[in-house]
Amino acid sequence: MNVIHIRLTFILLLFALFFVRPEFESVTDPELLVIYISFFFTATFIHLLSKRDNKNWFRLDVMFLLGYGIVHFQWPIMFAISGIYPEKFAKVSMSSFYVNYGTWLAVVGIVSWFFGHSLLAIKTVPNIVKYSFDYKKLFGLIIVLSGLFLSTAGTDYLTGGVYKGSGGSAAGEGIAAYFQLLLAIAILVITAVIVLNNKNNFNHNSIFWLLKLDKKYLFMTLSYILLFLSIGDRGSGIQVVFAFLILFGSIIRDITLIELILMTIIGAIILTLIGLGRSSLDGGNILSSGLDSFEMTSGYDITLELANSIRTLYATLAAVPEYHDYFYGKLWLDKTLSIIPFAQNIYLQISEDVAYEMSSSGYITYLKFGLNPTSGEGTSLIADTFINFGLVGVLFFLFLLGMFFKKVENELKLQQNYYWTVIAALLGSLAFYLGRGSLFEPFRYMVWGLGLSYFFVKRRRMSV
Numbered sequence: 001m002n003v004i005h006i007r008l009t010f011i012l013l014l015f016a017l018f019f020v021r022p023e024f025e026s027v028t029d030p031e032l033l034v035i036y037i038s039f040f041f042t043a044t045f046i047h048l049l050s051k052r053d054n055k056n057w058f059r060l061d062v063m064f065l066l067g068y069g070i071v072h073f074q075w076p077i078m079f080a081i082s083g084i085y086p087e088k089f090a091k092v093s094m095s096s097f098y099v100n101y102g103t104w105l106a107v108v109g110i111v112s113w114f115f116g117h118s119l120l121a122i123k124t125v126p127n128i129v130k131y132s133f134d135y136k137k138l139f140g141l142i143i144v145l146s147g148l149f150l151s152t153a154g155t156d157y158l159t160g161g162v163y164k165g166s167g168g169s170a171a172g173e174g175i176a177a178y179f180q181l182l183l184a185i186a187i188l189v190i191t192a193v194i195v196l197n198n199k200n201n202f203n204h205n206s207i208f209w210l211l212k213l214d215k216k217y218l219f220m221t222l223s224y225i226l227l228f229l230s231i232g233d234r235g236s237g238i239q240v241v242f243a244f245l246i247l248f249g250s251i252i253r254d255i256t257l258i259e260l261i262l263m264t265i266i267g268a269i270i271l272t273l274i275g276l277g278r279s280s281l282d283g284g285n286i287l288s289s290g291l292d293s294f295e296m297t298s299g300y301d302i303t304l305e306l307a308n309s310i311r312t313l314y315a316t317l318a319a320v321p322e323y324h325d326y327f328y329g330k331l332w333l334d335k336t337l338s339i340i341p342f343a344q345n346i347y348l349q350i351s352e353d354v355a356y357e358m359s360s361s362g363y364i365t366y367l368k369f370g371l372n373p374t375s376g377e378g379t380s381l382i383a384d385t386f387i388n389f390g391l392v393g394v395l396f397f398l399f400l401l402g403m404f405f406k407k408v409e410n411e412l413k414l415q416q417n418y419y420w421t422v423i424a425a426l427l428g429s430l431a432f433y434l435g436r437g438s439l440f441e442p443f444r445y446m447v448w449g450l451g452l453s454y455f456f457v458k459r460r461r462m463s464v
Helices: 003-019 030-049 060-082 096-119 136-152 174-197 206-211 215-231 234-252 257-279 286-293 299-319 330-337 343-350 360-369 381-414 418-431 441-456
Strands: 129-134 458-463
Touching (some): 003 096, 030 060, 060 096, 060 234, 096 299, 096 381, 136 174, 136 215, 174 234, 234 381, 299 381, 330 381, 418 441
16 A cells, blocks of 8 residues: 555544544443454554564554553453453443443544544655764763652652552652653663764674664663662663664664563563552562462453553543533643743642643542542543543644654654654654553653753764
8 A cells, every 4th residue: 555545544443433423421332442452453453564664663653552542442352252341340441331432433533543644655765874973071970860769758668669559759749750750851861872983883783783882771771670670660661672673673773563472471470460569568579479470361460550551541431521610721830831840830829720720630539539539530642632621632742743753753764863863762652552641741851951061062974
């Protein structure tokens, strides 16, 4: 299929979806779910077919689609095929009467994403730009941030106690949270710099190339990943690994489908063990506690936590727009203001708004727990977009998101602008989990990351 045919196919799929649109509120229908899931897999197959000349499988679009698919379709698929519900259905869906529409809406959103992704053509240039970097200032900043984070996070967090029932804060508030976030972004930026700085040193041996990288970077990155995994915080380590592998696959050498599958299986098992271990109350090592608790009853267990995020979409549909009008972008205030430290608190002090109406995750948490939540419910990409602008918003913003992903992928291949490589690393670190996040989740990462790149990395550009 050529590009024009692919674009027309996605348009036809969107039109066809509106002919099988369910009632907004209806009893869960397995036959309808099979139809919508078939649309999802058909669109995904067409998208992947359009990339048949790209032998690299660890890509931005693939990581996004894996996460998005698990979040929005794992439970509908299991119910449609075998009637499996979550053990505690109320935890996953505030109302089963919105499963049909929620599944349909998620398919509409991803097909719109595919259409936007297909609209930007791949451009070629006669030469690739070579960069030479000096990242001493950035490395020094990382050392300082590491010290500041370790000194402010608190022993309960650093020992993993916050995940094992001893209470305390997960370093999600106050100055420690900003140090942790800056540290994470700085490591992602230096990862992009290191890969670019060594892209011409590859000689058909991935291990040899990896070991030839800056030893200080390797030690720092490995220590960072192991620290957070030992705590029980899986996200921080995953971000660095995903960013590195996306850059490696796009710039150094292709990562094959078999390699992707093997890494996925191994990574999923390790992360499952850490998840079980951090919730264990035996006080032991997180990994050993996870091994003791490990009992995989079915293949879907390893993605269960991610899949359960679909509850936020059903909660949204149960409340909006019947009981509350769309928010028209107000629930993106939290993410847009977050680029300025403590700006959200300042905004709340000078305005009459309430904290739970600044983000979709805050509002969805309020729907379940009221004004005194015991935990956060989170959000999902479709819920976050729908609660702000409804169906039109899902179509429009997912279309733009697809175009943005394609733009980043194109620029990563062209390598004409160093800053786009940094953006690719930052977006890549979040792509897998974006399905259960806000549309503007990467916004702060990109603004801060580009700022660190500009002020702490010296570069010289040479044409080759």
